[in-house]
Amino acid sequence: MKTPLLLCLASFLLAPFANADQTINYPEKDPIFSISFPDGWKVDTGDESVSASSADELVNMELIALDAEALDGAIDLAKESLTEELKGIKWTDEPEKGELNGMNVVFINAQTTLEGVKMAVNCCIFAPKKADTFFMLFNIVPLESLKEHGEAVGKVLNSIKGK
Numbered sequence: 001m002k003t004p005l006l007l008c009l010a011s012f013l014l015a016p017f018a019n020a021d022q023t024i025n026y027p028e029k030d031p032i033f034s035i036s037f038p039d040g041w042k043v044d045t046g047d048e049s050v051s052a053s054s055a056d057e058l059v060n061m062e063l064i065a066l067d068a069e070a071l072d073g074a075i076d077l078a079k080e081s082l083t084e085e086l087k088g089i090k091w092t093d094e095p096e097k098g099e100l101n102g103m104n105v106v107f108i109n110a111q112t113t114l115e116g117v118k119m120a121v122n123c124c125i126f127a128p129k130k131a132d133t134f135f136m137l138f139n140i141v142p143l144e145s146l147k148e149h150g151e152a153v154g155k156v157l158n159s160i161k162g163k
Contacts, residue, residue, distance in 0.1 A: 032128045033126070038152050058145045062138055066078065075106055078108065079108065086121060090112065092110055093109060100160065102129065104127040104129070107123070120141050
């Protein structure tokens with residue numbers, strides 16, 4: 001059961017850097033970082049969030065701000081929010097902390113079943129060094145489509161750059 005999630009995490013970390021066609025500065029008013037989505041993805045920006053989905057709608061990503069005083073609090077808040085939203089979610093491993101493009105990042109992974117389809121839930125919490133807010137990017141992907149979409153998700157993550 002853990003193998004597909006590990007493959008997805010590996011695709012995030014090992015995917016080659018590539019230019020994506022839709023770059024969003026987040027938050028829009030006073031950007032702390034930018035994120036790029038592949039051409040053909042549907043991207044919606046709101047005052048406090050960015051939503052994106054692949055053309056076939058198998059990958060859905062959401063980027064939101066988290067008000068927390070510390071990284072551990074942001075991790076707990078992310079888990080609580082996703083547990084409330086996705087009933088029956090099962091967290092797989094301990095959070096993995098690291099750095100990505102100059103920002104502190106934490107990866108947490110889970111699995112759930114939505115409408116009979118087994119789904120991978122991947123959550124990344126970003127702590128930009130010049131900000132007092134954490135940001136959560138999570139995506140939900142059917143386990144069967146990880147091979148097809150894992151590289152695109154990895155490219156999105158690798159596109160995130162601090163301002």
